[in-house]
Amino acid sequence: MAYPANFRYTKEHEWIDVQGDTGTIGITDYAQHELGDVVFVELPKIGTKLTAGKPLGTVESVKAVSEIYSPATGEVTAINDTLADSPEKINTDPHAAAWLVKVKLANPADVSSLMDAAAYQSYVDAKDKEAHA
């Protein structure tokens, strides 16, 4: 699955799509693949203040429970309720339908320090190479 060119990416495999001062956050195709079948997602409540690099919730697969780290600092304005009933969307459509939260960003310019699609692609390619070395 291609990584959308307009997103920014973290080393912990989250993506953020910034439109104006709103950031939409999700986990990447690489992340869902590593996790395996997702069975549950725990998201913050609307109004929660997130800090870049700190956990915003958890994603539980049949193998493990993993933290989701926030790519940016800001306040949660919306959460994707549909994931409560169909968490498997994270496996099937991680970059669109399975967005996790929308955040009003404290400083939208900050996300430019994250990886762009090309940098993230080489980052995960290197990871894959490491895994198969």
Add this chain to the structure above:
Amino acid sequence: MRYLPKSPSERQEMLSAIGVRSAEELFASIPAQFRLKELLELPGPLSEAEIIGFFTKRGAENSIGYTSFLGAGVYNHLRSVVTDAIIQRGEFLTSYTPYQAEISQGTLQAIFEFQTLMCQLTGQEVANASMYDGSTALTEAVLMADRITGKRRVVMSRAVHPEYRQVLATYAKNLDIEVVEVGYTASGQMDLEALRGLVHDDTSCVVTQSPNFFGVIEPVAEITEIAHKLEALSVVAITEAVSLGAVKPPAEADIVAMEGQSFGLAPSYGGPFVGVIATRDKFVRQIPGRLAGQTVDGAGRRGFCLTLATREQHIRREKATSNICTNQALCALAATVHLCLLGKEGLKEMAAQNVAKARFAADLLTKVPGVKLAFSGPVFNEFVIELPRSVKIVNASLRREKIIGPLAIGNWYSELSKRGLVCVTETTSRAEIEKFAAALGRALAEPL
């Protein structure tokens, strides 16, 4: 699993692997004055006959022939030898945590059945494999409510067992949890007016016990409604599990924490017992500890396995849902066997006998001049009586007549001096209750 001691050469090998010459060197950091320099002076081994003789002699030192009217969290109920026979089978008695489903179907099925019974009894949707006891189950229920609501202010009835409240206080003081207590009225039930004033939008849960420490049944539905109005959860503790044979289960509650000792476990010296935690299905990921689930194997046959283990400490380490990482498997099995022997009708019958005998005892005791009921609320098998003099003095007289009298609850409630908590179960005979009432009359007639 075999437990074999190490041979001297294996010890040497281990020591050299970590780079020390001797065990003494390994323990050098322990100050000399705390180290054992010679062997402990222990008596030599005994033969089987000598051991039986020793314990028979020590056993005879126990007080026998007494009738006890103590309850307060630990109850005397009928037990069957069948329960003991089953739990002493090696497959159950020495089994390890059933992580490997393929070799643990019996243990897992027993846990699953225990969970099912606990759900049926409490009116809840999911129960775990068991907790240490009722008090730790209640504390875990409160921690669970805090995780679910994201709030840390707990409103708790003063009529919750004082020792349960102490266990919670021990956890709360280091977890930044505020515990606010709400009093009781003349009925012995929670003061609902006071409760309405104490539940705020920062309240995580309201904690009730029913029947409460005074034996009085609480209006759980009303209390839950007050909690829910401000989005707080309703946590209900039960110390006398047999009450569920007669009292409406707390189905409205969000989390139920129960002591299961009444189901086939002897009072012993206060343990081991078995705690129960049950809740709504939607909170299953916040339930502490172990869960057994029903599944199918590769060939589609019904089977059992541990489930949702990804929340647990051995996988999630410091991020685990709780630090409970075991259960009281054998005691839970005893409760399961006991309940299966008793059956639904048997439990109802047992509970009905408790109610009838407690009522008979209350009527008879309050006919003794100067004795009255301390509270007006409905009770199951315990009730508080008010005496014209100190409970301790009265109990000293009763003991001479081989009666272990009521519990002096003034120890925990300074405003309730001269009040004693009386417990009557199906094991107490009519003759014993009559003897108690007569002895109480004599005790109170004695000059002070």
